[in-house]
Amino acid sequence: MRKFKFLIVFILVGLLLVACDDGKKDEKTDGEKKPVSGDDGKLSGEITVWAHPFTADQEVEGKMWEEIIASYEDATGVKVNFEQIPWANRDQKVLTALAANNGPDVFYVIPDQMPQYADAGMLLSLDQYLEGFDIEDFVDTALVSTTWKDELYGLPILQEAYTYFYNVDVVKDIGEDPENLPATWEEFEKWAEKAKEKGYYATSFQGGGSMNGTLYPFLWQAGGQVVTEDNEVLLNNEAGVEAFEFINKMYEKGWIPEDSITAMEHNALWDGGKMLAVQGSGNSVSRMLDQDLFEFVIAPPMKNKEQLTYGTTGMFVAPINTDNPAAAAEFIKIVTNTDNQKKFNTVTQYIPTRESAKDIFSENKYLEQLAGYTQYALPGVIHPEGRTIMPMIQAELQTMLEGNKTPKQAADDAAAAVESKMGN
Amino acid sequence: MKREWNRNAIVYIFLIPVIIHFIVFQIYPFLLSFYLTFMDWKVIGDPEFVGVKHWQHFLSDKLAWKALWNTVMFSVYYIIPTMALGLILALIINSGVKMAGFFKGVFFLPVVTSFVIIAGIWGWLFGGTEAGMINYLISFIGIEPQLFLANSSQALAVLAGLSIFKVGGSTMIYYFAGLQSIDKQLYEAARIDGASAIKIFWKVTFPLLKPIHFYVAITTTIGSFQIFDSAYLLTGGGPNYATTTIVYYLYEQGFTGLNLSYAAVLSYVLFAIILVISLIQRKYLGQESKHY
Numbered sequence: 001m002r003k004f005k006f007l008i009v010f011i012l013v014g015l016l017l018v019a020c021d022d023g024k025k026d027e028k029t030d031g032e033k034k035p036v037s038g039d040d041g042k043l044s045g046e047i048t049v050w051a052h053p054f055t056a057d058q059e060v061e062g063k064m065w066e067e068i069i070a071s072y073e074d075a076t077g078v079k080v081n082f083e084q085i086p087w088a089n090r091d092q093k094v095l096t097a098l099a100a101n102n103g104p105d106v107f108y109v110i111p112d113q114m115p116q117y118a119d120a121g122m123l124l125s126l127d128q129y130l131e132g133f134d135i136e137d138f139v140d141t142a143l144v145s146t147t148w149k150d151e152l153y154g155l156p157i158l159q160e161a162y163t164y165f166y167n168v169d170v171v172k173d174i175g176e177d178p179e180n181l182p183a184t185w186e187e188f189e190k191w192a193e194k195a196k197e198k199g200y201y202a203t204s205f206q207g208g209g210s211m212n213g214t215l216y217p218f219l220w221q222a223g224g225q226v227v228t229e230d231n232e233v234l235l236n237n238e239a240g241v242e243a244f245e246f247i248n249k250m251y252e253k254g255w256i257p258e259d260s261i262t263a264m265e266h267n268a269l270w271d272g273g274k275m276l277a278v279q280g281s282g283n284s285v286s287r288m289l290d291q292d293l294f295e296f297v298i299a300p301p302m303k304n305k306e307q308l309t310y311g312t313t314g315m316f317v318a319p320i321n322t323d324n325p326a327a328a329a330e331f332i333k334i335v336t337n338t339d340n341q342k343k344f345n346t347v348t349q350y351i352p353t354r355e356s357a358k359d360i361f362s363e364n365k366y367l368e369q370l371a372g373y374t375q376y377a378l379p380g381v382i383h384p385e386g387r388t389i390m391p392m393i394q395a396e397l398q399t400m401l402e403g404n405k406t407p408k409q410a411a412d413d414a415a416a417a418v419e420s421k422m423g424n
Numbered sequence: 425m426k427r428e429w430n431r432n433a434i435v436y437i438f439l440i441p442v443i444i445h446f447i448v449f450q451i452y453p454f455l456l457s458f459y460l461t462f463m464d465w466k467v468i469g470d471p472e473f474v475g476v477k478h479w480q481h482f483l484s485d486k487l488a489w490k491a492l493w494n495t496v497m498f499s500v501y502y503i504i505p506t507m508a509l510g511l512i513l514a515l516i517i518n519s520g521v522k523m524a525g526f527f528k529g530v531f532f533l534p535v536v537t538s539f540v541i542i543a544g545i546w547g548w549l550f551g552g553t554e555a556g557m558i559n560y561l562i563s564f565i566g567i568e569p570q571l572f573l574a575n576s577s578q579a580l581a582v583l584a585g586l587s588i589f590k591v592g593g594s595t596m597i598y599y600f601a602g603l604q605s606i607d608k609q610l611y612e613a614a615r616i617d618g619a620s621a622i623k624i625f626w627k628v629t630f631p632l633l634k635p636i637h638f639y640v641a642i643t644t645t646i647g648s649f650q651i652f653d654s655a656y657l658l659t660g661g662g663p664n665y666a667t668t669t670i671v672y673y674l675y676e677q678g679f680t681g682l683n684l685s686y687a688a689v690l691s692y693v694l695f696a697i698i699l700v701i702s703l704i705q706r707k708y709l710g711q712e713s714k715h716y
Binding site for chain 2: 260264
């Protein structure tokens with residue numbers, strides 16, 4: 001019993017120490033603040049930048065970052081500590097580091113993180129640092145994802161545009177012309193029907209994956225929207241129901257594979273030449289060229305009422321608790337300038353977000369073609385709840401595909417679920 | 425106190441690093457996350473006190489209850505089959521079959537293989553189209569292609585199958601150790617008394633493995649309540665939340681929705697459930713008892 005008491009006392013003392021230690025650490029960080037830029041507008045000190053591995057060839061990528069960072073350091077005199085963070089669990093890493101007040105001064109985010117972070121007051125608004133900045137050079141759709149409630153929180157460095165890649169052999173087999181690809185839902189339906197008759201699937205549908213690759217592009221093409229900035233849910237209006245109906249039709253007619261309800265990929269079917277078309281972007285081009293399985297052609301994003309598609313945007317942002325906001329903002333401006341975007345996107349094979357940097361793909365006709373489509377590429381649902389509502393909509397879509405709800409019911413229930421979330 | 429110290433100093437010296445580690449990485453986060461359940465925490469900035477709001481929300485959150493139900497169903501599909509499979513495999517390698525070491529290695533292989541790879545193979549086997557391996561095989565006996573992971577009534581069982589396949593090898597090792605420790609004389613005596621092989625198994629082997637049953641039951645139960653990766657990798661919690669388990673839901677809430685306080689509530693609910701089940705199992709399975 002005495003031993004037990006001793007142990008209890010020991011643990012309590014330990015806890016006390018942990019608690020005290022925490023306090024001490026806080027004081028220490030406050031006391032030893034990193035050197036920062038002064039009020040006179042001159043930049044100084046140092047900043048920490050977090051980015052992720054964008055390519056497999058780390059040697060080339062490392063050299064690229066050295067050049068980009070040198071261009072910043074030469075221009076500002078601020079020292080950059082560049083840290084590469086693995087993609088896996090990047091959210092947790094950024095959040096825990098920022099919460100502990102020792103996170104980066106600049107980091108990379110994708111569109112669905114940005115409004116979530118911005119709405120929680122975690123990000124530094126860049127507006128005050130952008131006087132006289134040539135923002136017009138950026139592609140409009142790329143800036144959509146960097147803006148939340150009329151404030152700009154980041155500058156984009158890369159963009160993608162997803163659109164249909166067609167297998168030329170299959171196109172020929174169904175008696176169509178690979179030079180003349182479907183541009184509207186109606187034309188696509190005709191091709192899909194023919195493909196089905198010949199024993200092919202028309203396209204892939206990854207119902208277990210992100211809605212950015214499934215419902216959303218069809219919703220936007222139908223002229224709809226998921227939710228507005230003011231929390232107005234538009235999922236079940238006429239356009240919304242039309243998108244649900246179109247997907248249901250694709251599944252019922254067997255244009256998309258039977259397992260589309262929860263599938264995460266259909267690579268085997270596409271690579272095996274059993275599919276007419278898949279949605280792809282720059283990554284898919286590199287993969288297709290490496291594998292060299294069959295010839296493919298790329299169609300422009302489809303149109304129903306609108307010509308739109310999905311394409312992510314990658315941007316750099318600064319946290320609100322950065323010690324050196326002016327230097328961080330300047331880094332974001334310099335890393336996304338024309339020269340650095342050219343360097344970055346030549347190495348990573350993404351599409352630059354500045355019109356003036358888009359001439360880097362003259363040797364790759366596929367990427368050059370995709371670069372012309374980023375103007376149609378929306379970055380997903382830009383809303384703080386964008387990521388939370390996705391599983392709710394997905395569940396209703398899956399229920400519809402299982403045959404348990406009509407498209408109208410599914411759209412209504414999805415809208416109701418999203419509305420109840422917004423009401424929270 | 426001083427005498428106590430003199431007598432056991434060495435023990436405490438060795439314990440100190442362990443206890444410090446335990447306090448910093450277990451007790452402190454444990455208490456902090458409990459505190460978090462009464463707060464609205466935005467990661468940056470000061471947490472705001474909201475009382476029992478998150479606990480109340482849990483009571484009315486249908487999805488959380490569905491996730492709990494899914495987890496219970498997963499346990500039903502998973503615990504007994506895993507124990508049975510482990511025991512059967514252990515009996516095979518313990519039976520004196522030729523190349524027992526080889527079989528042991530084969531049976532153990534899924535345990536040491538990365539879960540992501542096993543899940544990939546499983547997803548490929550249970551593909552929901554005609555091209556899926558299992559669908560191809562069952563077509564020979566006249567069964568229509570099944571949707572498996574895309575069917576809300578099959579998906580959870582397919583995921584449980586994956587976990588059974590993955591974990592069966594390690595339960596086999598526990599049972600194998602248990603089988604080895606049973607006194608051979610007991611078998612001899614039973615045989616002299618004229619007991620059949622089946623009777624020997626049920627009257628001698630099975631009861632004497634009770635400590636192993638207990639250990640394996642506890643670990644597989646805890647494992648089944650913590651199931652996350654297979655749903656994350658293969659179904660994304662779908663179709664229609666059919667494979668959303670409590671930990672998957674917790675992850676979604678915490679790290680996708682940044683609703684960390686509510687995720688903390690869910691983790692406490694999970695903790696309470698695992699604690700209660702462990703205590704019940706301990707009461708009914710864990711008593712040391714002599715059978716002879």
